[in-house]
């Protein structure tokens with residue numbers, strides 16, 4: 001396996017011998033990170049977001065239980081799987097470890113084969129969870145974020161913009177005469193055309209915080225936090241120019257002989273709700289359609 005694809009395991013144990021034994025065991029298959037106390041474990045977990053933490057229960061200062069509690073309290077580390085490794089081997093210790101949220105509990109002295117098998121099992125679960133999360137957030141046809149993902153992020157970004165007083169821009173992009181495109185070229189060609197528009201969106205929406213999502217059938221939405229109206233409109237114009245450069249024939253379009261889209265945008269105004277901003281962008285899209293399509297309309301302040 002390519003090392004960049006290796007899953008990351010953090011070993012947190014105050015005993016250097018244990019750390020070394022576990023590290024030697026795991027290194028051939030995983031990227032191994034080490035922490036010699038609870039504070040270091042929290043710091044490394046926040047910085048590297050490992051896929052799994054092997055966490056010693058009895059450590060000076062912060063013990064494993066407290067480390068787990070703090071991991072869960074921080075949204076950035078809350079979902080990381082934790083396996084306790086502990087010298088406490090009574091059934092009630094094990095039950096307690098599982099009760100506070102560990103995925104598993106391994107008593108010392110541990111058996112290397114069992115440790116490897118359990119680590120592999122839990123990392124497999126982590127992989128499957130990630131895959132499910134990915135599938136739940138991605139539109140299968142275009143590979144863009146789906147509407148569910150947009151709805152989640154839109155609400156969060158709107159809250160953030162209101163709190164920080166930062167700009168937030170939103171654009172709705174709707175392919176022109178797409179019904180006619182499907183009718184003329186067939187549904188599979190329509191799907192390919194939608195993918196092409198989605199590629200334009202991904203290549204023009206470049207900032208890490210930006211989001212291009214498929215909102216519905218032939219409609220995309222672009223969410224651009226910390227972006228004023230002019231640069232946001234520029235992104236949409238970039239998309240329009242990129243699509244024009246592709247010159248995908250659309251013989252049945254009333255707008256142009258090639259595939260085009262109309263877009264409407266707005267930038268968050270003082271006191272505006274998320275729903276109002278969305279409605280404002282939608283109203284601009286309506287204007288763009290009614291002014292002849294193949295254009296971008298942006299709400300003026």
Ligand SMILES: Nc1nc2c(ncn2[C@@H]2O[C@H](COP(=O)(O)OP(=O)(O)OP(=O)(O)O)[C@@H](O)[C@H]2O)c(=O)[nH]1
Nearest residue numbers: 174175176177178179180182187190191217218289
């Ligand atoms: N190929 C394909 N077509 C889709 C998909 N989703 C929606 N559509 C089609 O997109 C078309 C949208 O049609 P309308 O809402 O009438 O809009 P339009 O023809 O683009 O007209 P204007 O927006 O006014 O330019 C419908 O024919 C849908 O069947 C999809 O995933 N693939």
